[in-house]
Amino acid sequence: MFFHNFKYALKSLLKTKETIFWTLIFPIALGTFMYMAFGNLMDQEEMFHSVPVAVVSGKENSELETVLLALSEGEDPMLKVSFMEEPDALKALEEEQVEGVIYTSDTSLLVNESNLNASMLETVLEQYKQIEYVCADIGTNNPGMLPEVVMQLMGDQEYFIETTTSDGCQNEYYNYFYAIFAMSCLFASFSAISRINKLQANVSALGMRRCLSPNGKIVAVTAEYLALLIVHFIIELIVLAYLMLLGVDFGGHYPAIALILLLGCSIGLSIGVIIASIYKLSEGAKMGIAVSIGMLLSVMADLCAAGIKDFIEHHVPVLNRINPAVVISDSFYALNVYDDYSRYTGNMLILSVMAVLLLGISIMILGRNKYASL
Amino acid sequence: MALAIKVSNLVKRYKDLVALDHFNLEVEEGEILGLLGPNGSGKTTTINCILSLLSYDKGEILIFDQEMKPDSYEIKKNIGVVMQNVAVFDEMNVYENIDYFCGLYIQDKNLRKQYVEEAIAFVGLEDYKKFLPKKLSGGLLRRLNIACGIAHKPKLIFFDEPTVAVDPQSRNQILEGILALNRNGATIIYTSHYMEEVEQICTRIVIMDNGKNAAVGTKEELKKMIKNTESISVEILGLAQEDIDTMKRLPHAYSAEYADNHLKINFSGGKHNLVRVLEYLQEKNIPFGRVYSELPTLNDVFLEITGKALRD
Ligand SMILES: Nc1ncnc2c1ncn2[C@@H]1O[C@H](COP(=O)(O)OP(=O)(O)OP(=O)(O)O)[C@@H](O)[C@H]1O
Numbered sequence: 001m002f003f004h005n006f007k008y009a010l011k012s013l014l015k016t017k018e019t020i021f022w023t024l025i026f027p028i029a030l031g032t033f034m035y036m037a038f039g040n041l042m043d044q045e046e047m048f049h050s051v052p053v054a055v056v057s058g059k060e061n062s063e064l065e066t067v068l069l070a071l072s073e074g075e076d077p078m079l080k081v082s083f084m085e086e087p088d089a090l091k092a093l094e095e096e097q098v099e100g101v102i103y104t105s106d107t108s109l110l111v112n113e114s115n116l117n118a119s120m121l122e123t124v125l126e127q128y129k130q131i132e133y134v135c136a137d138i139g140t141n142n143p144g145m146l147p148e149v150v151m152q153l154m155g156d157q158e159y160f161i162e163t164t165t166s167d168g169c170q171n172e173y174y175n176y177f178y179a180i181f182a183m184s185c186l187f188a189s190f191s192a193i194s195r196i197n198k199l200q201a202n203v204s205a206l207g208m209r210r211c212l213s214p215n216g217k218i219v220a221v222t223a224e225y226l227a228l229l230i231v232h233f234i235i236e237l238i239v240l241a242y243l244m245l246l247g248v249d250f251g252g253h254y255p256a257i258a259l260i261l262l263l264g265c266s267i268g269l270s271i272g273v274i275i276a277s278i279y280k281l282s283e284g285a286k287m288g289i290a291v292s293i294g295m296l297l298s299v300m301a302d303l304c305a306a307g308i309k310d311f312i313e314h315h316v317p318v319l320n321r322i323n324p325a326v327v328i329s330d331s332f333y334a335l336n337v338y339d340d341y342s343r344y345t346g347n348m349l350i351l352s353v354m355a356v357l358l359l360g361i362s363i364m365i366l367g368r369n370k371y372a373s374l
Numbered sequence: 375m376a377l378a379i380k381v382s383n384l385v386k387r388y389k390d391l392v393a394l395d396h397f398n399l400e401v402e403e404g405e406i407l408g409l410l411g412p413n414g415s416g417k418t419t420t421i422n423c424i425l426s427l428l429s430y431d432k433g434e435i436l437i438f439d440q441e442m443k444p445d446s447y448e449i450k451k452n453i454g455v456v457m458q459n460v461a462v463f464d465e466m467n468v469y470e471n472i473d474y475f476c477g478l479y480i481q482d483k484n485l486r487k488q489y490v491e492e493a494i495a496f497v498g499l500e501d502y503k504k505f506l507p508k509k510l511s512g513g514l515l516r517r518l519n520i521a522c523g524i525a526h527k528p529k530l531i532f533f534d535e536p537t538v539a540v541d542p543q544s545r546n547q548i549l550e551g552i553l554a555l556n557r558n559g560a561t562i563i564y565t566s567h568y569m570e571e572v573e574q575i576c577t578r579i580v581i582m583d584n585g586k587n588a589a590v591g592t593k594e595e596l597k598k599m600i601k602n603t604e605s606i607s608v609e610i611l612g613l614a615q616e617d618i619d620t621m622k623r624l625p626h627a628y629s630a631e632y633a634d635n636h637l638k639i640n641f642s643g644g645k646h647n648l649v650r651v652l653e654y655l656q657e658k659n660i661p662f663g664r665v666y667s668e669l670p671t672l673n674d675v676f677l678e679i680t681g682k683a684l685r686d
Pocket residue numbers: 374388391393411412413414415416417418419420
């Protein structure tokens with residue numbers, strides 16, 4: 001009986017266009033749109049293109065100068081170096097013609113604001129200092145060799161990109177894509193509503209007919225839920241694959257990402273089941289509630305504009321812990337930015353507890369064998 | 375005869391409204407019972423209570439001598455329901471819909487396949503197996519709805535106004551189908567507004583009014599319950615009051631009216647009423663045109679018992 005219900009639930013779901021639209025086509029369209037809007041900004045390498053920097057030469061540090069010059073040569077140079085006197089350099093920094101001023105005399109750096117470019121310049125100098133220290137011997141014996149060694153050790157730009165981003169400075173545009181996943185997981189509630197409505201005798205004629213069959217409702221409800229979960233999980237994976245093909249880099253950890261999506265779908269579906277069990281409302285009203293909840297929670301997770309999440313974090317942080325959309329998008333973020341899994345694991349625990357709790361409530365409401373209040 | 379359904383003293387209230395007021399009903403195995411009543415008389419409420427879709431305030435409901443509850447799965451296995459509203463999945467085709475509902479009752483795959491094919495043949499949808507419900511005409515859709523309710527070959531079948539909004543041809547096919555199901559051994563409960571349908575197929579009729587049963591019996595028995603047994607109408611151009619009064623005094627006649635060049639006399643019993651009327655007219659040399667004799671309909675029964683028409 002379970003399998004019979006499950007088979008037909010799957011069949012029905014795959015033939016229902018609304019499911020496909022709201023959780024597959026809509027996120028894909030939104031993702032494509034956002035990629036077109038932010039694509040360039042997201043492309044990290046572009047951002048590291050030739051950071052303009054002013055160099056104020058001291059007396060005795062021709063090695064650093066050589067390294068800086070070497071970094072500003074070639075096809076895709078990291079730096080755009082201009083040698084200046086200190087007043088000119090400060091003026092250029094003020095007018096934002098350069099991102100920073102490097103003093104070769106004491107290997108120090110002056111920047112205006114701390115942004116990605118500034119931290120990259122910092123990294124360059126840090127690395128230089130370390131290598132200079134390590135290579136002190138080579139330096140005294142053969143000063144001319146130093147720049148070459150430094151260049152080799154420092155490698156190419158990607159090295160810097162990695163060192164810079166693992167400091168937790170993650171491209172903010174990715175948050176939009178994480179929020180898209182949060183949204184489409186929550187929108188799984190639509191198909192849950194439409195399926196569960198067809199199970200309730202007091203909501204639809206179909207539900208009435210199914211209530212007359214000689215089977216307990218728990219079986220039908222679990223079969224529906226499992227079918228919904230599988231279909232929506234696969235849809236999320238398709239959206240993920242599409243965005244990756246488009247060029248959005250989720251930074252690996254794919255099994256962990258899949259777990260986020262699975263738990264996310266489960267929460268969206270349970271929310272749908274609970275909304276569906278309010279039998280006094282029409283299907284339209286239930287959908288309205290689901291759209292509102294889904295949108296509200298996603299907007300609170302910065303789907304439309306950055307800053308809302310941070311604002312809530314500063315004022316009512318507990319809201320961010322229990323808003324599934326925030327937890328979902330934060331899990332992506334945690335995977336990408338932190339080297340260990342502790343924040344991610346915490347988030348997964350929150351999502352699991354939420355999913356189990358919501359599912360328990362919905363099965364309790366629906367599975368009881370009672371007279372339908374027609 | 376064994377009883378398929380026995381409802382005793384059923385009371386159902388919706389807040390202040392008493393929808394069923396100590397309603398009693400007995401359905402014998404093998405019969406087609408018609409549940410006839412005006413809008414709001416409680417037909418659907420009765421059926422929903424019997425099916426345990428609706429809780430009730432008082433009373434007892436037995437199906438095949440067992441108490442009926444929401445989890446009486448053994449009883450439910452033997453029941454089929456065709457509701458007034460079409461209840462099918464829009465996204466699944468004719469075959470899939472019937473197979474789904476049949477599968478809720480019949481586990482065995484081969485048996486199910488056979489039952490589904492038989493149901494399709496029974497309602498004549500052989501050429502539409504792959505059609506989605508929205509591609510079916512109204513009549514065909516009703517037939518699909520019926521097939522979904524009866525594919526598992528239930529012993530007891532409820533039909534709640536299955537012919538509403540169906541063209542006369544499809545309606546006749548549906549009625550024929552119900553008779554065939556009954557011939558194959560199913561007990562049938564049939565509700566309708568349409569007297570002609572109930573007269574045509576039901577072996578026994580329960581007339582409901584205000585949540586009570588106003589009258590029960592075969593159609594012949596019901597017709598005997600009322601005073602009027604025959605109405606005779608004669609076209610006459612001009613008639614004296616004296617003649618009208620004489621007509622009123624004919625044996626078995628209980629009323630005579632003359633209006634719009636028509637004389638209408640109602641009789642209660644008696645055998646040669648028409649002959650007597652015509653003999654009198656000839657005797658008096660009164661010329662007359664067309665003559666009609668009408669036997670009472672269930673509508674007359676209904677009108678006399680409840681004081682209102684069955685359909686508005
Ligand atoms: N859910 C409900 N809440 C309140 N009153 C109801 C409800 N359902 C039915 N009623 C009332 O109970 C009475 C009986 O209704 P029911 O639907 O059983 O009549 P019916 O004989 O099936 O009528 P119809 O021929 O129109 O289908 C009516 O007065 C109706 O208004």
